[in-house]
Amino acid sequence: MVPFKFNFGGQHAAATDVDAVDEQTNQQTGTDHSVTVHQLTSTQQHTPNIQSFDTITIPHTTPTLTLQKIHISSTNNSISELTTKNDVVSGVYEGGFKLWECTVDLIQLLADVKSGIKQRSGKLPADTHVLHSLQQIVTDSPKLKVLELGCGHALPAIYCLNHLNAAHTVVQDMNAEVIDTCTIPNIVRNTSQQMVSDLADRVTCVSGSWQSEKMLSTLLQSVQSSVSSTPTFNLILTAETIYNLNTMPALLSLIINTLSDNGVCLVAAKRYYFGVGGSTTELLHQLKTKPQYQKMLRAEVLRVMDDGKSNVREIIAIVKR
Secondary structure (H helix, E strand, O other), X not given: OOOOOOOOOOOOOOHHHHHHHHHHHHHHHOOOOOOEEEOOOOHHHHOOOEEEEEEEEEOOOOOOEEEEEEEEOOOOOOOHHHHOOOOOEOOOXXXXXXXXXXXXXXXXXXXXXXXXXXXXXXXXXXOOHHHHHHHHHHOOHHHOEEEEEOOOOOHHHHHHHHHOOOOEEEEEEOOHHHHHHHHHHHHHHOOOHHHHOOHHHHEEEEEOOOOOHHHHHHHHHHHHOOOOOOOOEXXXXXXXXXXXXXXXXXXXXXXXXXXXXXXXXXEEEEOOOOOOEOOHHHHHHHHHHOHHHHOOEEEEEEEEEOOOOOOOEEEEEEEEO
């Protein structure tokens, strides 16, 4: 994995000025973060610059689990110049073209839960109520409704779609370019030819900012029209999306409003993101101390990845009280 770094082009915007700053930045860079639902079509139509797909092996899975991730040598879009020099540009590009470490951690946890593995070298806690609920959710395919926020390559959602046979899966990323040239090709590539024709009925792809007023209604409408009259998700996934304190309230608001009463949200992230303020530690602190969260949500750490050399990674489960 490439070492984690941030190269922001300037000062962070105050949380109250996010919309104004985003609009100004969009005008300067030509990016558009309005909420858009993308149609699933063939890989070739969406990715003229594809060279190949890379095979991603998920560690410690039996049989060995592999997924395909698109490899794009160049991107013919308005943020291509930014991506060559920056992992993330606040409010412009949120790293969707990269495959982050915690994405793989999240898939490994889901595979373990499906297989009934409750512990792995002491890093998954003994049987808990949350873990039991998660196991029930992932094994009940007809009722499984999945949302991946800040999806990028969307490999965790793709795992749920093809290995957990989720009834409906919604993937969201800030950047439309990421959805078109990265997310959709990955979905098509990892789906068997027999199942590709059903993708339009089972998958919804959404781009746009979490702060947009239309984001919540778009996400809920996509699942309401698919498999249930209840417009919520019983499994929400997000990886490496809590590094910025300014966007954490918008993320938690979406989780509160889209998670079902008995659902589980899995947040995979690093214990510290140096220089930007966000972390799993800060997320847990906010959930425990801020009144708007502590009355509605409960969180616990399900897994810790610590090799004693690199940044500690954790997976946090969030449920409703």
